[in-house]
Amino acid sequence: MEHASNGIVVGVDGSACSLHALRWAVREALISGVEVTAVLVWSDPWSVVGPPSMFGAGKAGHARLRELVANRVKQAVDEEHAGAVHVEERVVAGHAAETLVAESAGARLLVVGTTGLSGIRRWMLGSVSQRCAQLSHIPVVIVPPPDGEPEVT
Numbered sequence: 001m002e003h004a005s006n007g008i009v010v011g012v013d014g015s016a017c018s019l020h021a022l023r024w025a026v027r028e029a030l031i032s033g034v035e036v037t038a039v040l041v042w043s044d045p046w047s048v049v050g051p052p053s054m055f056g057a058g059k060a061g062h063a064r065l066r067e068l069v070a071n072r073v074k075q076a077v078d079e080e081h082a083g084a085v086h087v088e089e090r091v092v093a094g095h096a097a098e099t100l101v102a103e104s105a106g107a108r109l110l111v112v113g114t115t116g117l118s119g120i121r122r123w124m125l126g127s128v129s130q131r132c133a134q135l136s137h138i139p140v141v142i143v144p145p146p147d148g149e150p151e152v153t
Contacts, residue, residue, distance in 0.1 A: 006034060006106065006107065006108050007029070007034040007035040007036060007037060007107050007108065008025045008028060008029050008034055008035070008036045008037070008107060008108065008109045008110075008111060009036075009037045009039060009100065009103050009104035009107045009109070009110050009111070010022050010025040010036060010037070010038055010039070010110075010111040010112070011039055011040075011041065011096065011100045011110075011111070011112045011113070011128065011132075012038045012039065012040045012068075012069055012072050012073075013040060013041075013096075014040075014068050014072065015113065016145070016146065017113030017114060017143070017145050017146075018072070018112075018113045019072055019075055019076060019113075020113055020143055020145065020146045021111050021112055021113035021141075021143040022036075022038060022072055022073070022075075022076040022111075023075075023076045024111060024141070024143045025038075025076075025109075025111040025141075026076050026077055026081065026085055026087065028109070028111075028141075029085045029087075030081060030084055030085050032108075034108065035085070035086045035087070035088065036085060036086070036087045036088070037087070037088045037090060037103065037107070038069055038072065038073055038076075038087055038088070038089050038090065039090045039091075039092055039099070039100060039103050040065055040068065040069045040090070040091045040092070041092055041093075041094050041095070041096045041099045041100060042065055042091060042092070042093060043093060043094060043095060043096075062091065065091045066089065066091050069089040069090070069091060070089055073087045073089055090103070096128045096131075097128045097131035097132045097135060098131075098135065100112065100128070100132055101132055101135045101136050101137075104136065104138060105137075107138060108138065108139075109138060109139055109140075109141060110132060110136050110138055110139070110140045110141070111140075111141045111143060112128060112129045112132050112140065112141075112142055112143070113129070113142075113143050113144075113145075114127070114129045114142050114143065114144055114145065129142045
């Protein structure tokens with residue numbers, strides 16, 4: 001895919017943890033002088049067979065997903081840094097970890113947040129961050145929940 005040539009790819013899902021990861025990626029991009037690609041991965045929950053698609057989202061749903069990414073990017077890039085770092089916003093259909101790894105082909109870094117799930121929840125739901133670390137051919141930064149926010153247990 002090579003969308004983020006030598007830049008930073010960050011997974012964004014609308015959660016506070018992903019916003020924290022996006023802010024980390026923006027700070028790192030400012031230091032290293034690279035671009036950021038914010039990727040929201042969406043799959044049709046009604047799709048039982050076949051590859052994930054944007055079909056179930058429809059035009060209005062896809063617009064809401066693009067708006068969600070745009071709002072998170074605005075929150076992560078404060079006025080002080082506006083224009084200092086370029087952030088590409090993408091909404092892609094697929095399975096979260098696999099798609100983030102594919103989107104980061106050619107990037108220097110993949111950044112993901114973690115919700116801090118533990119125990120049976122992590123076993124049942126899986127961990128996107130853990131799966132990214134297993135599949136990626138580039139360094140993966142797993143940003144923990146922000147200070148002061150309780151981890152989900």
